[in-house]
Amino acid sequence: MVRILLARHGETKWNLEGRYQGQVDTELSDRGIAQGERLAAGLRDIALDAVLASPLGRARKTAELCAAYHALPVRTDARLLEIAHGTWEGRLSEDIAATDGELLRAWREQPASVVMPEGESLQDILVRSREAFAEYARTYEGQTILVVAHDAVNKVVITDLLGMDLNRFWQIKQDNACVNVLEYDGAWRVVNLNATAHLGYLFSGIEQKGL
Numbered sequence: 001m002v003r004i005l006l007a008r009h010g011e012t013k014w015n016l017e018g019r020y021q022g023q024v025d026t027e028l029s030d031r032g033i034a035q036g037e038r039l040a041a042g043l044r045d046i047a048l049d050a051v052l053a054s055p056l057g058r059a060r061k062t063a064e065l066c067a068a069y070h071a072l073p074v075r076t077d078a079r080l081l082e083i084a085h086g087t088w089e090g091r092l093s094e095d096i097a098a099t100d101g102e103l104l105r106a107w108r109e110q111p112a113s114v115v116m117p118e119g120e121s122l123q124d125i126l127v128r129s130r131e132a133f134a135e136y137a138r139t140y141e142g143q144t145i146l147v148v149a150h151d152a153v154n155k156v157v158i159t160d161l162l163g164m165d166l167n168r169f170w171q172i173k174q175d176n177a178c179v180n181v182l183e184y185d186g187a188w189r190v191v192n193l194n195a196t197a198h199l200g201y202l203f204s205g206i207e208q209k210g211l
Contacts, residue, residue, distance in 0.1 A: 001143040002137050007066075008154055009058040011114035018092055022085030022119065025057050035177035035199060036062040041166040042198025043179070044069040049143035052136075052148060054080035062177065063148040079132035082150035086119025105180040112166035112183065122166045125156045134155060137184040154180065161188040175204045 010032030012023045028036060034098045039062065048070045053063035055076040088096050096104050100117065107114045115121040138147065149157075155172040159165070161182065173194050174180075181192035196204060 001142065001183055002140050004133070004140075004182040004184070005048075005144065006154055006157065006180040006182055007039060007060040007062065007146065007148045008151055008174045008176055008178050009054075009056075009148060012038070012058050014090075019083045020088045020091055020093075020096070022089040022116075023056065024158070025146060026177045028058050028061055030059070033061070033065075036065040038199050039177045039179065040066040040069055043146065046062055047144060048146050050075065050140060051147040051148075052077050052080070052145060053148040054078075054082065054153070056081060056150070059117050059148045059150060061163060063146065063182070066146055066148070078130040080147065080149040080153055082093060083122070083125050083152040084116060084119040086116040088116060088119065104204060109170045109201055110167055122156055122169060123153070125153055126160055126166065129153055129157050130160060131162075157182075158190060158193070161190060175199075175206065 010019065010028045012026040012032055013029045014026050015032075016029060043066055051063050051067040051070070051072050052075045053059045055078055059080070060076060067074050088100070093104065103114060103117070112122050138149070151174045153170050154174045156166065157170055158172050158180065168201060175194060175196050177199060178194045178196050179192070180190065180194065181196070183189050183191055196202065
């Protein structure tokens with residue numbers, strides 16, 4: 001069996017402001033660093049065999065905080081990159097609504113139908129994340145690994161493993177520095193979803209405007 005602890009990076013200033021980040025390499029906020037430290041402390045007694053992360057700084061830094069307890073290197077995997085928001089990156093929802101209102105509405109109501117302007121679709125994320133997780137299942141048999149990625153990536157992975165339509169993407173929530181537990185033993189199962197107890201709360205109540 002392979003056990004994957006799938007985490008989301010800590011908060012960034014753009015998360016706090018509600019800006020669409022996509023593949024812009026934003027940094028963790030002070031709170032985001034504290035969240036990463038709490039995630040790391042929560043996982044310090046778990047026997048990790050490997051730590052992987054998206055190459056983006058916010059995910060890599062979160063992973064490094066966790067890896068330090070285990071004296072492990074962080075391996076980056078570009079297949080874990082956040083969805084590319086294209087021309088929406090760096091913008092607020094209200095600004096996007098003024099120029100791409102219909103597309104933004106579709107993103108909220110039928111997300112699988114949307115290709116971001118000069119960016120990606122959920123299907124693009126599905127293809128690369130499915131390839132990555134199939135590889136992890138083969139490579140890390142009998143091991144427990146930490147994978148630190150992003151909101152959209154995590155949601156696509158989870159909806160796929162549960163056999164859900166990608167249009168149900170918004171029914172999965174991923175708080176900053178949450179952790180999900182996934183297991184593979186011939187078939188995937190979700191053991192824990194959006195766990196945040198290590199951060200000091202059962203649920204955050206935070207609704208972010210952008211990814």
